Amino acid sequence: MEPRPDWAPESVDAELPSAARIYDYLLGGSHNFAADREVAHRAIAAMPDVPVQAQANRAFLRRAVQHLSGLGVRQFLDIGSGIPTLGNVHEVAQGISADARVVYVDLDPVAVAHGRAILAAEDRTAVIQEDLRHPDGILGHPDLRGVLDLGRPVAVLLMAILHVIPDVDDPCGIAARLRDPLVPGSYLAIAHGTHESRPAEVEELRRLSEKTATPMTLRSRVEIARFFAGWELVEPGLVWAPEWHPDSPEDVGAHPERSSNLVGVGCKP
């Protein structure tokens, strides 16, 4: 295929499975196309509890936003937000404090168009189409500046997105460029897939993801911890998704490591 010239905009191809729509399907949504469901079915065949893992990540997002709202955070930047579905960040945050402001960022033009349609009436939210690989483009985006005040603390949410950034794109550098401009008291929440608990099944998922627009790069606990470099991890640190501030002890279950996702929240000192 010819390389896309710089001036040509991103194309929209519903035939190409999108991580945002696959995730929506795994959470029980219907904002997806046959190509997305096809990949989701194969993922479930390789790892039957993939939907449970998606739910665990989504539940961590909800708990992290609740926790941070409880700490007084009123600004959220959700990068890789996917298809707006039940329990969106602004619903959770504004449920706690009506003045909470949220900016959603996704690369998928369909997810962005859908988000804008749903949030058209919300003036404390914005949806921008950007690539995590351009953090300056995100933080400098006029729509973001219209909603968030970067002079005050912001919670950046990177849910199941850093693991679609290959090493060649320097994810540590990207995380640093997101962290550095933020003021002290800002937070960074990360959920990241790892091969540490179920290497064979996770490798199968990774191979499947090569057919999507966003292939996965799974990382170790040590590598994931580096994304918080210099920031203080909120208790209980970098843990399996169900272990982070569970609503009740029984939510953790006997095998939290089966979630295959390590999560953590860091605070800028």
Next chain:
Amino acid sequence: MAGTSYVPMTRAGIQAHLHGLTERLAAALTAEPSTAAPGYRVGADLVSAGFVAAEALGRTVTLINSRLLADLGLTAPEATARLQALLEATITGVARGIRDRTLDEQESIRRAALTAREQAEQALRASEVQQRYLALYDQLTGLPNRVLFAQRLAALLADAPPTARIGTCFIDLDGFTAVNDSLGHHVGDQLLTSVANRLVDFAAHGGYLAARLGGDEFALLVTGTTCTDDLVTIADRAFTVLTVPVHVGDHELPVSVSIGIVERATAGADAAELIRAGDITLHWAKADGKARWTVFDPDRNARDVARFRLSATMPAALDRDEFTLVYQPLVDLRDGQPRGVEALARWRHPHLGVLHPDRFIDLAEDTGLMVRLGLRLLEKACDNLRPECVFRAVAAAVIHQVARAKRSDAGPDLVWRCWPQPGTSFFDEADCCRQP
């Protein structure tokens, strides 16, 4: 129920919500008169809370069937019938809720896909328009560029009636490089913009097309001329309009232009040839001293073309060793004795015959071949000399080159004299090589 679907609530929240729904079912079972309608609404509410997975429906059926009557202590057969009706209504509510929700979500995601595709197509079209603009217009002045100028010229030639005539004025700013170098590109750009604006006004009044061909070169395309003098009149007016000083900041910049005028019948004219003629005529205006207009001259053009063709063959001619020397004895008139020889350059051209230096020395200078040619001929001369004369021959050649470099009006020459006797002075070599 928890774990079957993603429900954005805490465990306690889910329990409270499900408890409420169960109470409503219980109330429906014991209500008088009996009604199954609450079951339908409970089913719908389960779906709105997020219990949309198939497993959630299965679990709901099991829980209602296995627990509800027993927990309420209802045992009458009538209660079982009520329960069946309530269960049916609940399942219908859930199924319809899921179906409606699925259809809504499918509709919204397809609409979003459509919107995204439209936006992408719009962006593509916008970028294509932008690309087209950038490809055809000069960014600094907004004038058509050389490509668009050539396109318009070709289109006019193609559509012109058989008797029509057309003209171009190629206009170049004299000494523009000096402005850029001394005052900076910022000032240079403003000067270009000012000149472009004047040209646009001038062209708009006359109905001509103005273009920026590149750098400090502009052009006017004029249609409907009847003869070359028409265009000369227009060029003269343009000259007057353009050569008013431009003020940029504190600088008053004098403007001087050279104009090359080409005017001819459209019949048989070719756009590329017209542009080439415009370029060369402008070059003449510059070479003739700048700050003037010059009209295209077919004879001068033919000479230039012939010269260019000749110069293009020079490197190959050097490789093929076509340059040679002829020798002319220098005789002392007092006693008739030979005192030395003059070496005279010749080009034994395969088609044009033996060419004298006045045909090729300037070309060698212009194309940078002079040093190579000079060394080659010097070598030849040295080969032919008696060894004791070589040193003097080389010294004379060097002195000659210095003398030549100091002359501003270097004429055609390439002659080395080899003096066997010391102390003899030079002739003017140009005189020697000019044939009577």
